[in-house]
Amino acid sequence: MMKNAVEISDLVVVRGRTRVLDGLTLGIAGGVTGLLGPSGCGKTTLMRALAGVQRLTSGTVTVFGEEAGSRPLRARVGYVTQAASVYDDLSVTENLTFFAAVLGVGVDEVDRSIAAVDLDAQRDQVVAHLSGGQRSRVSLAVALLTEPDLLVLDEPTVGLDPVLRQDLWALFHRLAESGSAVFVSSHVMDEAERCDRLLLMREGRIIADGTPAEIRERTGATDIEHAFLSVVAAAGAL
């Protein structure tokens, strides 16, 4: 069996008085793994830990055998934050050209990334003049510049139209097929069905883990939203 891309063990993150992540142990392999849960359940903190930008209280996160965030991983892990982390006062092309220079990749990759997120028509527009969905696609395009081995995407499809959302999920699967591990969070339950593996998260813990079909079957629910509710109800009944 292939070694996991990510190994998380006993991960605890305390912020202020809140235990945001509460002793998480988890392995993530290739394919598209979805992280679903309500807003505020710790999804972003977990993603930040994978990207190596989160200060950990205790526990370890290793990616491809190295400590998350360590120097050898910086070129191999792509991380897209929920808010678009690009320069508003630069055009789409200028943004990508800059990040390409930092990452040491060529101009061809800039064109390919822009095409992958379907922004060819807007490439010379200043990011500040784009819509919210277009801005987050610019941010996503930056992560696609290098075809990273691990792609961590924090709610990449929020506010996008259904056609584009479908295209992006197809893109995530293509990346996974070409060997990347893709880790995507969402609070939209209907996106769950598109994942190879699904993690349901609530209050800093993983409450269900499996393929979407397995989770539905285990809970006897017809969709993931109901599966989520029945897992929560079962946990409350214990």
Next chain:
Amino acid sequence: MSARVTFAVAVRVLTQIRRDRRTLAMLLVLPCVLITLLWWMFLNLPGNSFDRFGPGLLALFPFIVMFLVTSVTTLRERSGGTLERLLSMPMGKLDFLLGYAIAFGLVATVQSVLAVGVSVGLLGLDVQGPTWLLTLVAVVDAILGTALGLFVSAFAATEFQAVQFMPAVVIPQLLLCGLFVPRALLPDVLETISDLLPLSYAVDAMTHLVVSTTTAQVWRDLAVVAAFALAGLALGAATLRRRTA
């Protein structure tokens, strides 16, 4: 450290400034207007008061302007998530800081050439020493502003707070730099404090260049300002954290 990344940061910052026409105009025109205003104020007074105050102001403008511009821009990088993204990429902290220092250093060079040109060429500021050295002092001074701006941006949570650092960091230096009361005539405690502040050396260097053709003293002052700027950049690098809470 990588020259490619440093260069990319500098080009990107310059592109952002070029895009922002109003800021660019303020950066380049405002110092010239203010120095002209100063010259005009002294027009009816006997003696050469402009020669006494002008050099100090030439040292002040690049410092204040670059301090403000840098602290706000860096804060924007921090709060907008782009800094975090860059630090999660293969980018050295020094690449980031030097990229900024180079970009703003270039802007400061143009700014200083214009301000010195207006002062010496149009307003008749009588400079005994070499004019190019006057410009160099202004540029190093601007880099000092950039370095301190980078540093304080770590302690501001909002742009509003960042602007408040201006009076805290700049005004004491402005009062004690010898422009109002010659530094030698300050009370002992204040003179010692003034000796510890970088702007004092920048103003000393400018004033010296106006009255004398010797440059040894100027180079020493310049070295002190440059050392402060480097220390500021080093402290700034220490505030860039790859991991945050």
